[in-house]
Amino acid sequence: MSNQNENKVFNRRDFIKVGGMTTLALTMASAGIPGVNLLNTTVAHAETNDDVKLQFNPNGKFKIVQFNDTQDDEHIDRRTIQLMEKVLDNEKPDFVVLNGDNISGGCNSELEMRQAMNNVAQPMEQRGIKWAVTFGNHDEDSTPNGGLDEEAMLKFYMAYKYNVNQPGATGINGTGNMNLLIRDSAGKKAAFNLWLLDSGRYAPKTMGGQDFSGYPTWDWIRFNQVSWYYETSKKLEQQIGNKVPSLMFIHIPLWEHRFMWFDSVDSRTSADHARAVDKHQIVGERNEDECPGPFNSGMFSAMLDRGDVKGVFCGHDHVNTYMGNYFGILLGYSGSTGFGAYGLPGAERNRLRGARVFNLDENKQDVLVETHMVFAKDYGIDLTANDQSADPAPVPENKKQEQVIRK
Numbered sequence: 382m383s384n385q386n387e388n389k390v391f392n393r394r395d396f397i398k399v400g401g402m403t404t405l406a407l408t409m410a411s412a413g414i415p416g417v418n419l420l421n422t423t424v425a426h427a428e429t430n431d432d433v434k435l436q437f438n439p440n441g442k443f444k445i446v447q448f449n450d451t452q453d454d455e456h457i458d459r460r461t462i463q464l465m466e467k468v469l470d471n472e473k474p475d476f477v478v479l480n481g482d483n484i485s486g487g488c489n490s491e492l493e494m495r496q497a498m499n500n501v502a503q504p505m506e507q508r509g510i511k512w513a514v515t516f517g518n519h520d521e522d523s524t525p526n527g528g529l530d531e532e533a534m535l536k537f538y539m540a541y542k543y544n545v546n547q548p549g550a551t552g553i554n555g556t557g558n559m560n561l562l563i564r565d566s567a568g569k570k571a572a573f574n575l576w577l578l579d580s581g582r583y584a585p586k587t588m589g590g591q592d593f594s595g596y597p598t599w600d601w602i603r604f605n606q607v608s609w610y611y612e613t614s615k616k617l618e619q620q621i622g623n624k625v626p627s628l629m630f631i632h633i634p635l636w637e638h639r640f641m642w643f644d645s646v647d648s649r650t651s652a653d654h655a656r657a658v659d660k661h662q663i664v665g666e667r668n669e670d671e672c673p674g675p676f677n678s679g680m681f682s683a684m685l686d687r688g689d690v691k692g693v694f695c696g697h698d699h700v701n702t703y704m705g706n707y708f709g710i711l712l713g714y715s716g717s718t719g720f721g722a723y724g725l726p727g728a729e730r731n732r733l734r735g736a737r738v739f740n741l742d743e744n745k746q747d748v749l750v751e752t753h754m755v756f757a758k759d760y761g762i763d764l765t766a767n768d769q770s771a772d773p774a775p776v777p778e779n780k781k782q783e784q785v786i787r788k
Contacts, residue, residue, distance in 0.1 A: 435476060435511065435545070437566040437743045443573065445739040446474040447630065448501075449696025450717040452519055454487030455496035455773040458720035460734070460762055462771070465504040465718065467760040468736045476545075476563075477505050478577065480696050480715065481517025481632025485722070488523035495537060496773035497523070502541055503774055513546045514538050516556055517632035517697065518582040518599060531556040531579070546577075550613075554603040555579025560613060562625070565743050572743040574617065574627035576690070578606055581633065584675055593675055599633055599697075601674030607683050614687045624689040626748045628739065634695040634714070637681045639671040641707040657705070665703030665714070665754065666733065668725060672698055684710060691749045692739075700725050700733055702754050713737070716754065720769070730766035731757065 437443045446468055451461055469477070484497040505512040516531050524530050529537070535557045539546050549557040556579050565572040581600025584593050610629075618624050643649045644657035657663055684690040685708065692711030694704075699722055704713030715737035717724060724730040735756035742750045758764060 435561055435563040436568055437563060437572055437741070438475065439566055441566050441743045443476070443563060443741040443743070444472060444474040445575075445628070445741070446472055446477045447480050447694060447715045447737040447739070448477065448718040449480045449632075449715040449737075450482040450517070450699055450722055451479065451501045451719040452482040452485045452517075452717070453497065453500070453719050453721035454485055454523065455493040455500065456487075456770040457497065457500045457773070459769050459771040460720040460731075460757065461718060462500065462504060463762055464720075464734060464736070464757045464760070465501070467762070468738075468755060469504055469508055469510060471760070472738055472755070474510060474738070476575075477510055477512040478575075478630050479512065479514040480630045480694070481515045481580070482519040482696065482719075482722070483514055483517070484523065485519045486522030488527045490526065491528050492776070493773075494523050494527035494529045494534070495776050498534060498537055499776045500774055502538065502544070506541055506543055509543060511543050511545050513544060513559075513561065513577055514557070515577050515630055515632055516579045521582065549579075550609050553605040553609050555581060555606060558606060558609065560617075560627075562617075563741075571617070571621050571625050573741055573748050574625040574689070576610060576627055576629040578602060578610070578629065578631045580631040580695075581674070596675040597673060599672055599674045601633070601676050602631065602635075602678035602680045604679065607678055607680050610680070611683045611687060614689055618689075624687070627690050628749065629684070629690050629693045631693065631695050633697050634671050634673050635681055635693060635712070636671075636673050636677045637707055638695070638712050638714075639673070641705050641712050642667055642671075642703065661705035661707055663703055663705035666701065667703050668700035668733075669698050671701070681707075681710070691747050692752070694737060694752075699723055702733055702735070704752065711749075711752070713752070716756075720757075724766075728766050731764040734762075734764070735759075 479501060483501055488494040488497050521531055538544050546557055547559045549559045558578050561575040562571040563573040580602055583600055584598045640646055641661050642657055643653040644660055645653045690710060694713050694715060696715055699717035701714040702716040704711060716733040716735050718736055720731055720734055725732055735754050737752060737754055739752045740750045741748050
């Protein structure tokens with residue numbers, strides 16, 4: 382999670398706001414304006430989600446697309462939307478997850494925050510594709526000026542017609558921690574499950590009277606979230622009669638992502654990685670160090686014990702796209718979708734902009750058949766290392782007032 386270009390992004394946005402650059406207009410269709418959706422869910426039962434109708438297709442297939450780090454303000458780079466639209470039109474997924482850092486700093490009002498969120502919601506809304514978000518470390522960067530925290534942002538997302546987020550489990554760290562069951566093609570029982578967790582923002586300034594100097598200062602999955610996953614997983618098995626295979630989406634990687642790349646906890650040599658490639662079947666690129674929090678959460682150990690999670694996929698580190706099999710669980714990245722965020726150095730800045738695709742088949746034992754990256758270059762999108770900011774899409778009228786809040 383390099384900060385090498387964060388100041389550059391902020392400065393170019395300031396420049397745009399004072400009229401220093403001609404912006405490119407995004408023409409968004411008026412179709413797909415989110416409708417009012419009243420749900421009587423006063424208590425968040427993350428393990429049921431009976432109101433969310435995710436179901437395998439008649440052919441037993443189900444496809445998921447993961448967009449990570451769209452990470453822009455209301456003047457989003459037009460190529461981010463172009464990439465999202467082309468991926469959706471080519472892959473035709475059944476579900477999309479925006480896996481954290483959906484917006485960034487640079488929004489100076491509540492309206493601008495809503496415009497930034499609306500920009501990344503519209504590609505799915507216009508196509509009638511169900512979708513959900515998790516939160517990353519940058520989603521609240523505009524909160525001091527815009528006023529919307531993650532809880533308010535979640536309510537904003539939830540009011541869209543095709544969004545399937547829930548308020549989330551109560552009494553644990555993070556916003557919107559939840560799971561989504563996908564029923565089989567006959568609609569009789571759950572065939573797959575999705576875990577959507579908030580991996581937090583940054584470590585506190587001190588713990589136990591000690592600061593974090595010398596340690597990573599990002600956040601980590603907290604023990605109460607690990608416990609929630611573990612207990613909910615057990616309840617699902619009891620209710621359904623078998624362990625439900627699943628995927629987990631978190632923004633910040635686990636320490637095990639790094640351990641897998643080097644097939645080692647302590648050593649990081651080229652020989653270690655060469656061994657890891659063969660042992661863990663690693664594919665993809667690693668162009669920056671993994672940036673987990675200061676502590677190992679224990680989530681991987683919990684997943685090993687439960688045996689239901691088939692893969693954990695993150696973002697956060699924009700120029701990493703690798704994936705491998707770590708002791709039976711796939712660990713991987715989806716590279717940055719957002720052209721407005723940092724990328725590779727120099728002229729190659731945008732080479733890895735893309736999304737991750739997951740193919741599920743209810744007739745296969747683990748259901749998860751395969752996953753792969755698709756890239757902007759595959760669709761002929763301009764990869765020039767410049768800024769192509771656009772005017773924000775109009776926020777639908779019913780989003781401006783935010784009168785409907787799911788309880």
